[in-house]
Amino acid sequence: MHQLTLAEIARSLAAKEFSAEELTRTLLARIHQLDPQLNSFISITDEPAIEQARAADARRAAGEQGALLGAPIAHKDLFCTEGVLTSCGSKILDGFKAPYDATVVARLKDAGAVSLGKLNMDEFAMGSSNESSHYGAVKNPWALDRVPGGSSGGSAAAVAARLVPAATGTDTGGSIRQPAAFTNLTGIKPTYGRVSRWGMIAYASSLDQGGPLARTAEDCALMLGAIAGFDPKDSTSVDQPVDDYLAGLNQPLTGLRIGLPKEYFGAGLDSRIADAVLAVVEELKKLGASVKEISLPNMQHAIPAYYVIAPAEASSNLSRFDGVRFGYRCENPQNLEDLYKRSRAEGFGAEVKRRIMVGTYALSAGYYDAYYLKAQKIRRLIKNDFVSAFNDVDVILGPTTPNPAWKLGEKNNDPVAQYLEDIYTITANLAGLPGLSMPAGFVDGLPVGVQLLAPYFQESRLLNVAHQYQQATDWHKQAPAGF
């Protein structure tokens, strides 16, 4: 049963080949057996999961038919889940049980999906390796001595290891797409505003966006269809109809215009990944696409701009963790200031502190114009580059990451080396565009991802291209040995 995709599970549940409860029990047993090797779950919610599965079985017996009714999923531990630990991978939220469900969580619950638990992540989603979690690093099921990517590393490892068919993630600078690439999954970061951020613990509010990680584009379509849409509780959510993502999957690719940015193929890119990208282009050409070189001239400024804007927003967002309202509080505070200082000093990890300090500095009087304002101007230039590129092409294609998954510990002493790995993903966040990563082969036995970007609200196009590619190839069907 653990081999099945969400779409296959939907068909099996409808055909009564097994019940949601049987499926849930099978996967929970598998998680308990195999996850100690990976550390992908922070909480395994056995009892509520079985209750939700029974409820789904009852709804189906009463005639309901939704595609996600009884489908097992799990959530990144920054989505608030009522009555369940929501830690954001941080000691400062250890013990915090959310009093309500995030909109994403509530929508999946309403659709009848069964949550098996909460998934490990980089602390406050800050990282690209899932090593900054208070709950320990997550291992990549493709090579247990390597990182699964981050910050949605637990989501990626759990889905890749077939512990759960799909999971939620969030993407501020690549946190869905990069771990998807490192673990042979498909992951989509929707357009900013497409998925409600209500109940998602904020990192950088102008960049954060939730989305699915799954094994196929079809499963991403299923899950995105359930979570996308306007939410009056999120003022940045956009009131625009949600496309029928499943219906869009089968469009032929004849006439599709692909743009290949020349800046993507410069120094820093592993040449074997470049070859994998070009092989995808050849395959898409066979399916009717044409290719054109394009330019994104301001891309070189993206990392410095992101690593000013994201920390600036984080320094503001994380000021709410003060030892008073949520989670961790230091022992024996001497006075209020001591309570704030020590709760934060003891509760936050090194990377989070680094970003709070960088962000506070960038926003401070005297430096605001030099750093924050300049970064915002670069952000606009990057957006303009995309807008003009999309005058000539329908999608932009390139590598998701410059290198495959690195060894655990390898980049821990050099944060900038880790930041540089986000080069291909962060521009979509700065511009607010949708982006998808899909499996495209292997380098030394490690998965390689290819990224597709499309104009605003064209998630359907991304899923369509990825689905057609997956009909013609079988990279996405490869499973890691031992799982």
Ligand SMILES: NC(=O)C[C@H](N)C(=O)O
């Ligand atoms: N949150 C993300 O999207 C990951 C990115 N590497 C960051 O650390 O900000």
